[in-house]
Amino acid sequence: MPNPPTGFVPGINLASAQQIAEAALAKGRALNLAPLTVVVLDQAAQPKLVMREDGASLLRFDVAAGKAFGCLALGFGGREMARRAAKMPGFMNAFSDLCAGRAVPVPGGVLVRDASGNVLGAVGISGDASDQDEVCAVAGIEAAGMIPDTGDPE
Amino acid sequence: MPNPPTGFVPGINLASAQQIAEAALAKGRALNLAPLTVVVLDQAAQPKLVMREDGASLLRFDVAAGKAFGCLALGFGGREMARRAAKMPGFMNAFSDLCAGRAVPVPGGVLVRDASGNVLGAVGISGDASDQDEVCAVAGIEAAGMIPDTGDPE
Amino acid sequence: MPNPPTGFVPGINLASAQQIAEAALAKGRALNLAPLTVVVLDQAAQPKLVMREDGASLLRFDVAAGKAFGCLALGFGGREMARRAAKMPGFMNAFSDLCAGRAVPVPGGVLVRDASGNVLGAVGISGDASDQDEVCAVAGIEAAGMIPDTGDPE
């Protein structure tokens, strides 16, 4: 893939989003997790692909989308979002109100970056424990040849 | 009743919802509790039946509906919702904003399951102490031949 | 029933609300209408009783509650609400925003009055054509010995 010119950042196309979601769900099945919902948001935080497994509880789309939205909104992976929610509850409460509750600051929200570090979108997964959700998001992003940013140092 | 195939889950019909609510209120009267409000939500978190006893305070419908809604939203009974609110306040604050305050994470919200574990809906009761509200919800669900899930291990 | 002292207006108790709802649904069955949702609100616009028949579409609770809420909010039956929505769209659009969409200005919302004209609550029904919904609300209120006010002159 040629480098984009300055200020031009390639997004996640639908084919890549499908690769991410299918690999993430395959990981969830391999680990025998609870039913997962995968949301792939593009750079503008709009849904590119959503898959909700049978048996997922009612609001899992909103929670998964919220994990991904929060990452894009502030530019951190979900683990850093969770740290800030713990360290700076006043800010995160205000931020939650600011975006009408659309940001969910927990692991399982993972930024999608290219090799140069550009943000291409974000993946949010909800359904099992947050750590397990995150494992699946990372597996999906890597399967599609992109770089996951969970909010933890590598 | 035959087991539904994957993706095929029976709901609570109106006759069952009436059985639940009447048995729950009868329990409340037997225990001499404060006036109760019973909300039976279907799988889509829409009200199927609501009964608010005379003397119930103003927002008891919203509180009872919120207990039931939270259970359906995340797929846990109210006791597990309460534990998560205590252990993960950042998540639960964000989740409360996410659903515009419609989820109330305390006992008295009880999932209604069939014998196969499928979620058929949820019952929320408010009016007395949360533990007592829950006792009535459990009594109602059992009277209608369904399985209550309070969020505690059996 | 003794007259209440000045400023004291009796509400609809749960037993009366049940009479209203059961008679309204019986009317709907006699007329072979689509599945109905009946909402009985008290004077404070809080749900006293809700019954949603099997097969009712998703948001019928909100629509039925909205019909009843609008009546209580402005003190007119649903037919007068509908006339004002036609004659004064600017006001009714603003009013709709004012109450966050909780008022639905169409027939099928009916005020419940006592013999002295005091407002005791309101009934909203949704599911079939608005005129038919209203017929059932009127039948229910009369069956419980109270006076329906549809917003039309008698």
Add this chain to the structure above:
Amino acid sequence: MPNPPTGFVPGINLASAQQIAEAALAKGRALNLAPLTVVVLDQAAQPKLVMREDGASLLRFDVAAGKAFGCLALGFGGREMARRAAKMPGFMNAFSDLCAGRAVPVPGGVLVRDASGNVLGAVGISGDASDQDEVCAVAGIEAAGMIPDTGDPE
């Protein structure tokens, strides 16, 4: 598949939702339409599957989801929703506020029914002219062996 008893309605599982979306997008490609966004909602109006083609404009997810949501909310296909918006603007303005703008009353929202007429969910498509969006939704639903209800008599 046996008919469910009253109150017992099968949903759309993820595999069926994928069939619907893939066939709908294939139809759009065959007709050389503008980039489409397909949203498959379950009976609870929760996203089961979303696919947004490359090049779709920013809010196409919300528009497509709104078409499907409106159908489920009131139990009509998008063409009937559009007729009611034309005939009953007061009601439809109020309804739009009632559901915070989540219902978009135009063709391209199609109910998914089983052979007995039960509502299993809804499909919304946005991107090209509404009539073309609808053609793709119908193609998708039929490809998955279910019955599309556009809101027009057959």
